[in-house]
Amino acid sequence: MNKLFVFGRTASGDTFTDREKETKKLVSNFKYGVNTFIVSPRRWGKTSLVKNAKEKAESAKLRIVYVDVQRCRSREEFCERFASAVLTQTAGKMDEWLENARTFLSRFSFGVNASPDPMGEMSIKLELSPRDRSMDDLLQLPESIAKKKGIQVVVCIDEFQQIGNYTDSLQFQIELRSIWQHQEHVSYCLFGSRKHMMESLFDDTSKPFYKFGDIIYLQRIPTEYWVKYIVGKFKQEGKDISRKQSEWIVAQVDGNSSYVQQLSWYVFQRTDKKVNEASLHEAFTELVDQCSDFFEAKTEGLTAYQMNYLRAVADGINSGLSAGKTIQRYNLGSSANVATIKKLLLEKDLILEEDKKIFLTDPIMAPWLRRI
Numbered sequence: 001m002n003k004l005f006v007f008g009r010t011a012s013g014d015t016f017t018d019r020e021k022e023t024k025k026l027v028s029n030f031k032y033g034v035n036t037f038i039v040s041p042r043r044w045g046k047t048s049l050v051k052n053a054k055e056k057a058e059s060a061k062l063r064i065v066y067v068d069v070q071r072c073r074s075r076e077e078f079c080e081r082f083a084s085a086v087l088t089q090t091a092g093k094m095d096e097w098l099e100n101a102r103t104f105l106s107r108f109s110f111g112v113n114a115s116p117d118p119m120g121e122m123s124i125k126l127e128l129s130p131r132d133r134s135m136d137d138l139l140q141l142p143e144s145i146a147k148k149k150g151i152q153v154v155v156c157i158d159e160f161q162q163i164g165n166y167t168d169s170l171q172f173q174i175e176l177r178s179i180w181q182h183q184e185h186v187s188y189c190l191f192g193s194r195k196h197m198m199e200s201l202f203d204d205t206s207k208p209f210y211k212f213g214d215i216i217y218l219q220r221i222p223t224e225y226w227v228k229y230i231v232g233k234f235k236q237e238g239k240d241i242s243r244k245q246s247e248w249i250v251a252q253v254d255g256n257s258s259y260v261q262q263l264s265w266y267v268f269q270r271t272d273k274k275v276n277e278a279s280l281h282e283a284f285t286e287l288v289d290q291c292s293d294f295f296e297a298k299t300e301g302l303t304a305y306q307m308n309y310l311r312a313v314a315d316g317i318n319s320g321l322s323a324g325k326t327i328q329r330y331n332l333g334s335s336a337n338v339a340t341i342k343k344l345l346l347e348k349d350l351i352l353e354e355d356k357k358i359f360l361t362d363p364i365m366a367p368w369l370r371r372i
């Protein structure tokens, strides 16, 4: 299918733009076995970047495994998913990975889950005995397979910040690091969205992942790339959007990659030949509409004070939220209360802090708040 604008799925091929420097860096980290952390807010393009670099770097001698641990709620689930991805993605055929499973995971009994979709992923279901909590051989799997096949393996773990939620998280992090750092044929690319959670894994000497690898803070795709991208896509379909209008789209969503694509799509759908101002604004309204359910769910159960805090940030008050004037104007309670609110909203990933300034995590939340 010929895709024009993509959102809600990985950008690739001609829906993928920029990220040249980052791709080059990642490809060389993959090739030369350098561990990497990638951090950015949600939907800026981490998964797309990693998958794109994987495609470029992969060869017969270098296998790149991709695993998403978003849904893994415990170390057991994490290890099972990890092992399953490593087994299936390092082998060409099912026979081969089953044999590897028998050789390297002999202590487990396991079943195979085949997806009904012929192109879908296979996975294994390990029977873990509750008494035996050691996951070492699962975590050693990429090294065991790499040695056997005489190859190098990179394991890319998406939404890695999840491990911060596990009950025995710190202990688990220590185990992961101590096993992984001795592997000679395997390196890791660990990435995730929630900056303060990702950073809490490696931000000081007491953390198990301190100095584990290279750190990439993924930035926004520069406006000039977006303009070229948007103008090009419209032109390709015989429609016309100006540079200025494209810049407006990018600015309206604060350069969030996913929203740039989504808003461009809504504008495109409203345009016969030439983009006009009315359709720009209608498209933006549609975008806010589309996000409303999500925001309602995210803010459900927040107190009036907490909502007021979000409103203050939406109005551009990024610092000094505990100043008397701000507290009064937005009705935020006491200054002690403001500190508690901030902590909670950070945990809920509704706000983020950068250089001591507070921002809404989602750029569409401000227009939504103004609307309700």
Ligand SMILES: Nc1ncnc2c1ncn2[C@@H]1O[C@H](COP(=O)(O)OP(=O)(O)O)[C@@H](O)[C@H]1O
Pocket (backbone or CB within 6 Å): 006, 007, 008, 009, 010, 011, 015, 016, 017, 018, 019, 040, 041, 042, 043, 044, 045, 046, 047, 048, 049, 193, 256, 257, 258, 259, 261, 262
């Ligand atoms: N390099 C890119 N070029 C064009 N669009 C991109 C790019 N990276 C991300 N996007 C857009 O952003 C969306 C989210 O990308 P994704 O890689 O899933 O982000 P993340 O993993 O950081 O949440 C994609 O669906 C696409 O719309």
Ligand SMILES: [Mg+2]
Pocket (backbone or CB within 6 Å): 043, 046, 047, 048, 158
């Ligand atoms: Mg992602």
